[in-house]
Amino acid sequence: MTFSIVAANADRSEFGVAVASKFLAAGSVVPAARAGVGAIATQAWANTAYKSDGLALLTNGANAQEMVDTLTKLDGQREQRQIGVVDAHGTSATYTGKECTDWAGGVAGDGYAIQGNILEGSRVIALMEEAWLGSDPREPLARRLLEALAAGDRAGGDKRGRQSAALFVVGDEGGYGGGDDVIVDLRVDDHPTPIPELARLLTIHELLFGKPNPADLMPLSGPLAEEVRSLLGAQGYIAGDVTTAELDRVLATWAGVENLEERLVPGRLDPVLLDHLRRLSKAEADA
Structure with missing residues (x-):
């Protein structure tokens, strides 16, 4: 019911998740990230405990695949779960349970993991990966994530339709006022065109909260x-x-x-x- 990208920027100083779904407020369920630790997306029949438990495992030294293996081994409903993760070193992993609704699958590479279920087809994931790899590594991570998400949407995205989208990015330099690590936390919870609306919000966010060069x-x-x-x-x-x-x-x-x-x-x-x-x-x- 969801497609997402989890990724890190080139120097691993920022980690983030972009997600879209025919589901109310997917941004409240799917993404988790912590500066210096990594980022996670939990979806399909999402196990929200994967967020805190996964970040704890990464914090304690597990790599991306080890985190996925540990969480799914202990989960009796693992075949209905889907996970994407990137760890502090840019190592990535993606997991799709055998009972996730077609089309479902994912791909992982250096510094990114892309996954989705109930999609129009594998082309959604393929074009998201193409957009990510074709984007400029010097661009802000939030922009690169959004570009990949939009590519998936153009390819059909969630085959049930559109409802919500979200963007969550953390970084070493912190967010507003330097009080935490959250750089971008934007959600479109219920909208006929959530990804263009998310892009509009990101433009406003960059104006208001971007740091001067x-x-x-x-x-x-x-x-x-x-x-x-x-x-x-x-x-x-x-x-x-x-x-x-x-x-x-x-x-x-x-x-x-x-x-x-x-x-x-x-x-x-x-x-x-x-x-x-x-x-x-x-x-x-x-x-």
Whole structure:
């Protein structure tokens, strides 16, 4: 009833799962991941205990295949289960029980495992793998996972139809505010086109929570400072003194309202913030 991809990025600093299904809120059931440990997808007649138990096994040194073997050996309903896993070293494994509803199966390679059941056919998995292997390893892991998921959807995906999709990514550098390891946790629980909707949410997430690229940061001075002051003024945020300190203060107030505080760097400006300010001003001018 589900298709998913579990994968790690090239340097194993991020792990994640993308999943879609004709099932309400598949994202609440299927994915689990922990930075420095790995990622798991449990599906078909999903055994949700595989998530915590699997992560515990990986944390204690089991590799991907050993985790799958241990969990399924102890499970009397293993023939109705499906699992995909990638461990901290990028070793992967996929398992499909003999009683999973056709078409069901999976494929695993270096740093990824792809699996599905009740699918239109094996082509769903094949095209997901092709999309994953053809994607740029320098892209964010969340984007690569979503591209693979979309490829499976275009190939027919779950043969019963569409309902939910989810994206879960963890990483060494942590998520919002650095308080945990969750980089992306997005779910579309009930929607006629869940994967395009998930893509829309990821674009918003990247704007709000993406970290600025140090190489792209611009000094907040000169003509740029004047433009920012003017743009902030158009939004009702008055910066009376065009000093870096004053602009930092007013920009931080504006960014906090817009939920863009993760992109602030004192004395510098993220081009993403500038583009957003310009779009807001243009939209108001056109209204």
